[in-house]
Amino acid sequence: MAKYSPIHPIEYRYGSPEMKRVFTRESWLAKMLRVEAALAWAQAEVGDIPRESAKHIASRANTEHVTLDAVSVWEARIQHETMAVVKALADACEEPHAGMIHKGATSYDIQDSTLGLQLKGAINIIEMDLKELAKILVAQARKYSETICLGRTHGIVAVPTVFGFKMAVWASDIRNHLEQLKEAEKRVCVGKMSGAVGTMAGLGKNGLKIQELAMQKLGLRPAPISTQIVQREALAEFLLLLSQIASTLDKMANEVRNLQRSEINEVEEPFDEAKQVGSSTMPHKRNPILSESICGLARSIRGSAVTALENVVLEHERDLTNSSYERITVPEVCILLDEALKRTKHVMKELLVHPENMKANLERFKGVIMSESVMLAMTSRGADRQWAHERVRKLAMDSWNKSGAFDKLLKSNTEVRKYLNEAEIDSALNPANYLGTAHKQIERVTASVEAYIRQN
Amino acid sequence: MAKYSPIHPIEYRYGSPEMKRVFTRESWLAKMLRVEAALAWAQAEVGDIPRESAKHIASRANTEHVTLDAVSVWEARIQHETMAVVKALADACEEPHAGMIHKGATSYDIQDSTLGLQLKGAINIIEMDLKELAKILVAQARKYSETICLGRTHGIVAVPTVFGFKMAVWASDIRNHLEQLKEAEKRVCVGKMSGAVGTMAGLGKNGLKIQELAMQKLGLRPAPISTQIVQREALAEFLLLLSQIASTLDKMANEVRNLQRSEINEVEEPFDEAKQVGSSTMPHKRNPILSESICGLARSIRGSAVTALENVVLEHERDLTNSSYERITVPEVCILLDEALKRTKHVMKELLVHPENMKANLERFKGVIMSESVMLAMTSRGADRQWAHERVRKLAMDSWNKSGAFDKLLKSNTEVRKYLNEAEIDSALNPANYLGTAHKQIERVTASVEAYIRQN
Amino acid sequence: MAKYSPIHPIEYRYGSPEMKRVFTRESWLAKMLRVEAALAWAQAEVGDIPRESAKHIASRANTEHVTLDAVSVWEARIQHETMAVVKALADACEEPHAGMIHKGATSYDIQDSTLGLQLKGAINIIEMDLKELAKILVAQARKYSETICLGRTHGIVAVPTVFGFKMAVWASDIRNHLEQLKEAEKRVCVGKMSGAVGTMAGLGKNGLKIQELAMQKLGLRPAPISTQIVQREALAEFLLLLSQIASTLDKMANEVRNLQRSEINEVEEPFDEAKQVGSSTMPHKRNPILSESICGLARSIRGSAVTALENVVLEHERDLTNSSYERITVPEVCILLDEALKRTKHVMKELLVHPENMKANLERFKGVIMSESVMLAMTSRGADRQWAHERVRKLAMDSWNKSGAFDKLLKSNTEVRKYLNEAEIDSALNPANYLGTAHKQIERVTASVEAYIRQN
């Protein structure tokens, strides 16, 4: 470490302290030791080793007694990470207790249970992040449930909606991710004590009981069955779920970026006007850099998580090809997602919303965006749907090409006037009359998201 | 079609008739029409259109009255797929009923509900495949629960296990995938009737009720909230779940391939000796081509499914960038996974297992694979674990380099003999004495898998 | 085929006839037969089989004498694709010539040389597409080399540029892809005649000469060395290059979509106003559906191509896990890219450009986008850069928040006026004075792209 300044951005740029604490090398060692202690405790409970050995081991199984440096020295010597931890722990224990460490266990009993603890730690933080984000979205959905704005499809103005509706959609997405996380958790937060090929031969006849007790001590479920390792399906599920969550954040941040475009300017992400520099050369710039970074982080997350699928395919009772990927990607993806979640919470909570610009934009496109409304008003008065669609489409095209005189074109068109009078045309052109069940849907969805969070 | 012979292997090589039927162009059209009929029915129920119109539309909304050709003619003319279906259906209906079709709906009300029906059809078949596969694995796990064989880690012989244990691990994996599929289903099998931007403005004040009734008719859940489209998170979840399932099949098939290696020869996938040609030039070859193809299909599946994550990120109330991918990949991935599942069922059910070769291989490596057993026997007699590990490791190395005399090396070693007599060494070297809880775990897991299938 | 209407969109929706012809099942068979004939010819040349046998085989090695049906019958019987072709060809030949077919060859001598022919056919079409696209972009870059428009970064208006500059950047990108394609071609368009494990043992002492002659006949390079198969590195390179090209098209189409946004409206992709329906429910819509589909196709292409990297890793002298992927993805990716290229050519050639809207947008943001220009004008009169940046930034912020009075704010600011008089401020605010070397760069790049196309 002395020779280099850091290289990877999770060391100096990204990541909340709480999530990083789950994955530092120091914290990894602490978990490895905790698992060794849990194993010893379980073996003592079933009578396979003396209780006082288990107690003694537990008293030394921490990073005060067993330092990273001590482990590194052993690893350099024997080139085996788990055995290095075992040896360093043994050095910290007195005889005859030292001889009771890691009895009948294989490296991955310890490593995989440690991974289970890391995943549990990460899931707790992500769950909290998601709940807080859902609450922010619920609040914003309600706050803006009557703020009329343009709906856009294909990048083209479509028909009116309300700004809170977007937030309600996202709240519903996040609620679903919470549900997925809860469902995945029971498969993901597992550990094992099953020995070299899964048969527990090294642990003897008490193997199943030892595994059960040790996992209970650690707050993990025992894997239903394992080889030398917990099967990697659940890890893939977890990392792909994180990719899905990241992609939803990407969607949300991308929307902020698009609505912040200079030509639209309906929202702006928080920006500290007093001192923040938007561009080194263009003084006026207020760039949506937080939102852009959320999109970027999401790409990194989903990009690197998919390799998890390749690593499901391990040979026989295990091979080691998954190891480097997991060392690299599990911390990276968890830390980057946590960063993206916290940035998203900040953006959504502090979002500057400009209802006046939404109104101006509506006004600008008033004609064309209400063409569906006019067509439907005509059909409700007896016009044929296809026929009306075609008539209104042509008038909207004329209006678009010459920009804006849609209400006049409608009012002076004899075919339209067969079905609608002037007042009816004006009413059909009023966005507030064309919001369907938007408010009701927002109410229903936000209530349901709140109820979900309360109950889970 | 007339000008080309087919190009894509799902047209002429891969795919079961049942799964292909879910996705043919003809079947797509039938579903589109069924959704239009459901919409009309729901609108009649709430009184928005006459009941006799709904009945009339329902009577024509099938591929006998509305042909693919008729739709193609319209699509060539107006370049809009859904409108082409609507127009062709209108052509098949009498007035005034024709004018009641697709009222207040947007294209993706129909398209996304059709997608929901396709996904439901696919899930049903995959669920059936998975259940049958799980049953086969349960049966094989029990059949071979006492068939001792080598366990291998890193490709190197490790300690003994039983062949049925592998099958039990896979049965447990498949059970988890069934659970995931069940959990995902409620988010995936949805449809919508929410109009151009999700507000239901076109459907009027009865929008929520119309959506609920139409979905009920179709056997789908209404999406909790949607924009012009159902949000793509659930589709991504579904496709990534298929990738996970495929990767488990890859793992299983890869194991068959490795165990079928000429030098191992413990299993062979089914092969029709009477006529099948293994190689165009090497007459003796019996290649695990089914298993290789399962691995290959799995790679295609997981490779193309990950783009689903990119497609979560759609702009505003929708953009169209997801469309071509979904047309291509949803059928492809479902059909390829179904093919892979059916091939896996066949391989697993008809697998040729050679217990005599398993025994011969065990015999060949008897020495080294029992070194853990010897070490643990020594520690159970009071030897220090680390010390015993080091002693036995050196003897195993000697044995490995000179091949095979492990029992003699042990018996003539004074340090070993301090803890174990000859009979104890022989006992420690007997694989059958070193299977831990393998049988018990197989029993527990297979019972639990069976129970899950029975209850779900 | 009789039982199903097609499933995959490349069968009924995507793909030019020319590219599809490279990959139909019929065309595949024709190439397989052509390779068998080339092998026989080469073996006759070196005297290993009679010349008249080679001639006879060549006369029958076509799909008139050997039908897909005949091959299918054999394949159903012996479950080996290449041997089925050999058997069907033998059936079509007279004795003793029939016995001279496929002598000493292995299946993948034929299959991989056939793949080489397919790749060559695809590369020719893609190269032509790229050249035509580059020419269109060059023409458009020159046509719009003085059409001033807003430059945007982070979605926020930045400083002026010219519309032709965007086209010049893309022309340069496409030129680079042409260069990459040329470089890759020599590694990609290869075939082999090297037998079961690459040693040519089956072909005898003339093996190297036979391979050289057969490849010469086919217009392919012989692979430098191969096992049973050509190593898959080059195929991966090819497919990843297609992914890169697709991603550039994605970038271009995405730009069209953004510039076509209703609020920007600077360009529109071609649209047939007379009859094309933009939306089934919103009559005014002119959606950039071609551009959206290009983005969508690009995602499918890059998504499925990356699995090619997994397939580089084949065991020993070959395994079969690459086979299904290649059957599926090589045609799919080539056809989809060809479709995307042809759509892009159409969009770029027929693009509706609205200079009047570009001008209006410039006018709207005139103040803020010229802030860099003002700052630099101040520094050129001696102001400190950092200090000027800060002063102008604050005025731009004020202008932004109150919208538009930037010129007045500048002219009335005493600090600014220390360095610039009114005329100088006006000049600094004129976009046409702030285009740097844009014209010159367009000239240089388009000339260089043209020269490259001419010379390659």
Add this chain to the structure above:
Amino acid sequence: MAKYSPIHPIEYRYGSPEMKRVFTRESWLAKMLRVEAALAWAQAEVGDIPRESAKHIASRANTEHVTLDAVSVWEARIQHETMAVVKALADACEEPHAGMIHKGATSYDIQDSTLGLQLKGAINIIEMDLKELAKILVAQARKYSETICLGRTHGIVAVPTVFGFKMAVWASDIRNHLEQLKEAEKRVCVGKMSGAVGTMAGLGKNGLKIQELAMQKLGLRPAPISTQIVQREALAEFLLLLSQIASTLDKMANEVRNLQRSEINEVEEPFDEAKQVGSSTMPHKRNPILSESICGLARSIRGSAVTALENVVLEHERDLTNSSYERITVPEVCILLDEALKRTKHVMKELLVHPENMKANLERFKGVIMSESVMLAMTSRGADRQWAHERVRKLAMDSWNKSGAFDKLLKSNTEVRKYLNEAEIDSALNPANYLGTAHKQIERVTASVEAYIRQN
């Protein structure tokens, strides 16, 4: 940094000092400063700033005068990384020179040129690694050019080859990667000075000359044309090329793993018997952990590199969504590939090859692997190929099922004996007689690889 021990394995586990030095935060800052100095120098050369200012800036543009800490303080204040560097450099310079820094430049003039320098540094190291690896493979190919061993396809023994042939195939693969790297370099090692949207407006009329001179000073090519940023196509090409190289290493390492399987045992990767611990619980284990780690690293590399394709698609004159990915992945992928290359060199150079085990394995499968040879001997005596294939296939099947009596079965079969006498059968069964042009191919390929390295 103080609060955490490191998290990411490139900080404490993977990566050579030389490659890490390219990417540390400190080295990044040094390059950023070097680019600022080059810009100033170029501006002085064309007379836009005083030469003494350029000299002064150059004298301070290093990490002795401008520390990471100073930059961090600025970045915390203004939240803009490049401006923080500019401000810290300005602090280190005297007036009036400080005011001449970064004149007319935009942040990404500096950032992208810095990236170009990093990529150049990385390419140099990778090229060296590849050349050394190619030389090792050439030497091993020659050393083992007569070491007969089993060829295997589908994991099943096929026909004989020589061990050196495998090495020659890999040498050829690596040569191709060197060629690709050389071809890519001219597109990848570029920088730019083109201002906020690419027009060079900020740099004034000398823009093109300034860019040319600054890049010349830095040893980079100027990008042919750029927007605010160098287009990301070349970065994607580079990262995907690294993925391809990684996949070839994966293939090589995977072969070592398979040949090291206990049941095959033809090679072993280097292992320090004296002290290295293979397993924490199984003392005899010598696991191919280096090769497994190479496979694992390759998966991480190709997994994370593909996101580069997504980042080609940036909006307008740039957006920022590529930024976090590049910060994370460029160093990570370069460092991991370098690690994988160095491990591969070590494994290939020190590989333990066991010709005696290769011979024993050949002997074991002698019968079946020579069946092609027997069939071809029969056809060379006039037997029909198809007929002979079928006859020999059946005898090989009989031999396989009863194991080993192939020579006796052949000699006692009257149909075989019509074409071959006993001596001819023995000759046809001798592997050394069935190696085709293996030696010659090795000679040719290794000579060609050597020539390529010498000339490039």
